[in-house]
């Protein structure tokens with residue numbers, strides 16, 4: 092069943108998207124407070140809009156990796172993106188971060204049209220999107236503290252901001268005692284917590300995760316999903332691409348299902364729903 096967000100047309104697969112273009116992306120997005128707030132309700136404005144999006148890779152001209160996808164994800168939602176290997180999940184995420192451009196259709200993040208966005212604006216877009224990957228992507232020769240602080244240094248944050256925000260976020264993910272460890276001195280679950288800390292230290296309003304528990308055992312995976320839920324409760328919109336059936340079935344959040352590049356299901360409190 093498609094859910095209706097307050098004050099908005101349904102999120103049906105073919106809902107027309109007509110957002111106004113805003114020049115200030117940051118102003119258009121809510122900011123993350125690291126203190127746990129009440130469970131936030133989806134707010135009025137869509138954070139992500141796909142409007143008849145098709146993506147065809149040059150290497151596979153006859154087989155769209157995504158075909159005519161239209162949907163909206165609202166501020167404060169927690170959404171699972173599920174589908175078999177090759178169904179288009181990573182392509183979907185790369186379109187949101189503007190690593191890829193669609194072959195046709197439009198994608199809006201906080202009302203900004205990524206299709207027409209100038210290249211110089213892309214780094215500003217990415218400051219608003221925390222990214223978490225299956226393989227953590229930590230810098231091996233840097234400590235936990237340095238891996239997280241680096242994310243703030245590259246966007247020019249002051250030493251004062253770094254000294255306050257990095258310990259705060261490492262406390263949030265439960266790594267306050269591991270600041271000086273290197274990634275190879277941590278478990279897989281701890282490394283993923285560092286990568287989540289790095290993704291949210293700049294308080295992005297949107298967190299996208301591509302198979303965040305793909306390398307972790309079930310118990311560690313539950314800890315990571317609990318953490319993502321806590322981050323979501325602070326108001327951050329969370330999108331998780333996953334194969335983790337148990338997690339999706341237990342958490343009963345919105346599920347968007349892709350099959351061969353087609354949107355086949357968009358369900359509130361959904362289940363994984365594919366045969367393994």
Ligand SMILES: Nc1ncnc2c1ncn2[C@@H]1O[C@H](COP(=O)(O)OP(=O)(O)OP(=O)(O)O)[C@@H](O)[C@H]1O
Nearest residue numbers: 148150151156174175176177178179180181182183
């Ligand atoms: N750079 C590329 N060039 C050509 N085809 C690609 C490229 N990247 C992905 N594809 C194809 O696009 C389709 C979707 O791939 P995608 O990686 O988005 O799927 P996925 O659902 O994320 O898969 P997985 O769960 O295995 O990561 C597949 O058919 C894949 O072969």
